[in-house]
Amino acid sequence: MIKISKSNCLKAGIVTMLAFCSLDNIYAQRELTNVNSIYDEQHPVPHPNGDLYYSLGLHPQNIGGQQDLGDIWRSPKTGVSEWGSPVHLKGISTGGNDVVVGFTSENTMLVYHDGTSRKQGIHQYVLSGSTWAYEKALNMGSFRNNSRHFSGRLNEAGNIMVLSLESFGSYGNEDIYVSFLQSNGSWSSPQNLGPTINTYKQEMTPSLSKDGLTLYFSSNGHGTTGGRNIFYSQRLDQSWERWTAPVPLSDINSPGVELAYIELGDMAMFTTTQNSEGFGDILLISKVSIAAADTTEDPIYPEEEEAGPDMVNEVTQEINVGEVEEAVALDVKEVTPPKTPPVIIEDDRVSEPEKMVIGDITVLDINTLEEIPYTTSVVDESANTGQTEAGSVYSEDIDIRISAKGYFPQVLNVRVLHQMTEPIYLTPIVKGASIVLDDIYFKKGTSDLADDRSTANLQKIAEFLNDNPDIKIRLEGHTDNLGDPQLNKELSMNRAGQIRNFLVEQGISFERIRVSGWGGSRPVASNQTEEGRNKNRRVEMVIEE
Template identity: 40%
Template sequence: MKIKKSIRKASSLLLLAFSVFKASFAQDIRPLSEINSPYNESHAVRSPLGELYFSVGYHPENTGGTTDSGDIWMSQPISNGKWSKPARIKPLSTPGNDVVVGFTGPSNILIYHDGQQMPQGIHMYSKNGNNWRYEKKLNIPDFKNQSSHFSGRLAADGKSIIMSLQKDGGEGNEDIYITFKKSETEWTTPLNLGPIINTFGQEQTPYLTNDNNTLYFSSNFKANGRGKDIYYAQRRDESWKNWSQPKELSTANTIGSESNYAKIFDDEDLALFTTTSNSEGMGDFMVIAFEKLVLSEEDSVVSPEDFIALNQDQQELPISDSLKQEIVSSVPDSISGPPAIEKRVESRKEEVKTVETETVVKREIAEETKVVNIDPANDKKVNREEELNFVQIRDQRNKKPIDYRITIADDVEKKVLKNQDEMQQEWEKWNWNYIEVSAKGYIPNSLTVEEWQHLKDKTLQMVQARAGARKVLSNIQFIRGTADLADARSIQELDLLVDFMKENEQVKIRLEGHTDNAGDPELNKELSLSRASKIRAYMTLKGIDFERIRITGWGGSKPIADNATEQGREINRRVEMYIDR
């Protein structure tokens, strides 16, 4: 009876906490400010007592410190719609990736561990008073996750777990699977949801509605210039492989990367999800009105014949004629759904307009800092018997000539020159191949001889080192998959940045690391941050104040080119420098 009273008390408190939300949220997106931190919040699950249990990655208090991709944290609802300061749950956390899967009762929780300390899999813990105690590991045959990412949720009826993992025989990277409960610790082999849901990309953070008929999940299969978007689809029959064509949510998707969408507040029509749009590459929790699936006759629905063709090559046994007929009979002739979702409130429209405006501004800045303007009509190789072009060095904004310095270099040696006449003389003496142009108050440029000779209108435009100016550090290369510098040219480029910072002592910069979207997103984020950190470490060793350089790792969440092509992926693997002054 004490437990039931506690549940009623906690539920009342939670209802009070969220009654403040209901009127104000509507279709608007609001952050869960008391819980969000500079670190990576993800995968929240509500306990029967009303608390939020969730993962926080890269927090310095995590078991594995700032390289730990997820410890378990908890926050409790308090008065006036607020939440308590999150606390790390040490007994549920390991140095690896830990994810809350669900609660089987008020005092029983399921946690995924990635295998770094506990065996890989889903484990059961029980709570005695305020202390969590380990019980046992669920027996799920053929549970082998080849990715460092895992997401999964216990269904509302407790009879299945929908989850995302990467294993042999899947459609691509992480796919969505379902396993069914046979007993408290015995579960079935994970069943792949098939090619309507799963693609060559990454399908992650699945959530099933309470009736087990509608699936919400995140995916990057479109390679649409953003990170992941949230989709939903409806189950057509009992096979778990026949679904309506997935549709994007109309409200939650932004310019960031979205995931972990779930209606975890059953007493309010609200959903919680994670986005990177408002943070430096890390996930924040957002609350929004829950978006229900809307199907129309125009929606692309997979026909019974197409469904059979898509899945036939995945069946362990041939599909019999009777089974084909059963599948055909199970698909309705027409589909109807709930009424259309209400339009977003005006504040949300204004928010979208603001995002669009900011995107335009960013594009303008990107154009301004595209300082090496190569003439595409002139791509011939340089003949060293020809004279070097005399290039005008001008301010990018006002087009006026500026005072500058010239440095020439090969892979070993550098030489500072007084002017371009000296550069012509040196051209005839030794086989140097790089040109550095510097000016006080301007972002420096480093060009190959070929780029110099093919500058459009024989003009190099220099960008002022003002707040918001951006430069892609394309000459700094890393060994693939590591944060190790690849060549001598990279060191020369770093030295050029060091000289720039020493000459412009008032300037502060932000280094942002980026990757393509291939592979595990958490590893990509870690790699991008490590590369930015490597550059900062080099510059501080050369005498630049640590506080003048901020770093961020975005992983693959902010592409500037199409990840569907190798050329696009190469462009997306970059480090950018922003003037923060």
């Protein structure tokens, strides 16, 4: 779900036929009148049976009310290129941003949640009868989204996801990443597609062609002069880092915002604000014909923007919980429009600080749904120190850590906590769960810690272990593949050992910490780029028992 500039005008409520002519093609675009409403339809994803799932933003029936960026809605297929009135899927929606990524089968769906009430990441639901039940969170390595925006889709084969995130190695705002299904059922850490695709601006709503060679995405970069346009680019090799220069789909782009182009056999679907006064409408179109790329030529790469610093990723692991959707039918023709003009939002990350109050918080075990005792603390201790409590007032845009003994902590922005009315769910610590310690830095070629920041972050790891005295961990050191393999293995072992020594000095029992060094034998990204090598140089903490 993408936030777009809003207007207080209503959408058109009739079937719209639009003809766009070029030298080569004429594309007829048809609005889905039973689906589109006066609100913001975005990110359509078809189910294998033809039903249409999508995110609907700013609707008063959404879980988070009219400021909710997107709940999941479904429109049943009623005929050839026809869909019926939508149904609100409350059981797979939260009070935050929810986006369907795709279907691995008719009975399995992948959904992104932004962390408002479920852990940030991509979650799996299974169809039980006529309802969707929660199954687990996907293990995606160092998955982390630092933006409130998210979009992404699963390929037709169900083994590749293309994702729009602001994450490790982003060139500016949201970039496009790729993740691959692994043999053990987990997914690889998202890999940035590189500077041919990604700019210092926003790249969003990616999807792949059936053969996996053509990438469609939207961007306000690549020479776009207004709104966001849809582009395509073709992959030149298996690295997923060499692409042809992006080309706009000029026959369907408009002065408004076009997003979420996806192929549907001989047809295609996308969203536009052209005739909806700032809100997204879903349109159907004949698929745009694209000639195959000439893979004998090297692509032209624009100058790289400096990547920002890495951030610690949150842990994801499998959880079994049965949460059932509640389907509520809605007749879009009878919806009453908002009486007050929506707020125009151009970039929600540029805003003045305001005072925020943390109210009473309910924290539940995500498996049993039983209430658990917890503590809260400020992540950035320069803004505040010590424990927080209900009624605490903050004038800074800071993060709050919610912790409980035997559970992985969750970090939420104080603005989210200020508005939150639903419980927070914490995940029990289980064997095999892991976290990448991205904020621990070493001096080049040594096992010596690089700075005070690294020491401070290790102190937080010691506090976590002191709060959970029954768990044992394994520290795994990794390097890139440059240099002598044996020396790399020794260096990775020494770095893991250095962290263990520090934790032991903080009072953690030596017997609770095992170490191993893998050198460059277990990369999570390509070693052909400096960005990939930076990701591969890491230490992971794995829960042993």
